[in-house]
Amino acid sequence: MSLRQTAKRFEDKLKKIKVICFDLDGILTDSHVWWASEEVGFNRSFCIYDGYGMKMLMKAGLRVGVITGGDSVSVHKRxxxxxxxxxxxxxxxxRTAFMDLLKKYNVKAEEVLYMGDELFDMPLLRKAGFSATVPNCSEEVKEIVDYVTIKESGKGCAREVMDLVRYAQGIIPTHEDF
Ligand SMILES: [Mg+2]
Known part of the structure; x- marks a missing residue:
């Protein structure tokens, strides 16, 4: 099934999405971290396709951000x-961050998309209006989400989900938009 066909299949849920929320490690990164220094802490690598997808959707008026258990310079820099x-x-x-997010943007859980890959993401994956994860995570996470991406952690999996939102909501930016 193509991404456009998948977007059509989930159209009802995806059309409602106003806020897109990503877990960071294992979604926006390939899950690896490496030690840099005492000041910097752990470093991470990010996928530029995901970054551009986020910019496109923010430009289209959606709110996009992260809820992550990790915390170091590389997280905040990105x-x-x-x-x-x-x-x-x-x-x-x-859960506290998620509830705060609903208040902050005055949205219902059904208007939030959450993507995460770990067991502690499951409460949010259950609450969100549309949930997604990666193929390389634990089985029980995959069992509860709406969609498992074709792409793996940190290799454009977030962009894949954002493209579903774009197709369902008809957000097709031209190059001139940027
Ligand atoms: Mg994770």
Whole structure:
């Protein structure tokens, strides 16, 4: 099934989405971290396709950001570089951040898309209006989500989900938009 066909299949849910929320490690990264230094802490690598997808959707008026259990310079550098709307970092219990997000943007859970790959993401994956994960995560996470991406962690999996939103909502930017 093509991405456009998948977008059609989930159209009802995807059309409602106003806020897009990503877990960071294992979604926006390939899950690997490496030690840099005492000042910098752990470093990460990010996928530029995901970054551009986030910019496109923010430009189209959606709110995009991260809720991550990790917290180091590399997290905040990437968030700031992309100009993301929100970043909750450093707490593996993500429920408080999610509730705060609903209040902040005055949206219902059904208007939020959440993508995460770990067991502690499951409460949010259950609450969100549309949920997605990666093929390389634990089985029980895959069992509860709406969609498992074709692409793996940190290799454009977030862009794949954002493209579903774009297709369902008819957001097709031209190059001149940028
Ligand atoms: Mg993760």
């Amino acid at each position: 968030v700031n570089q992309l100009g993301l709307d929100f970043c909750y970092a450093g707490n593996e219990d993500k």
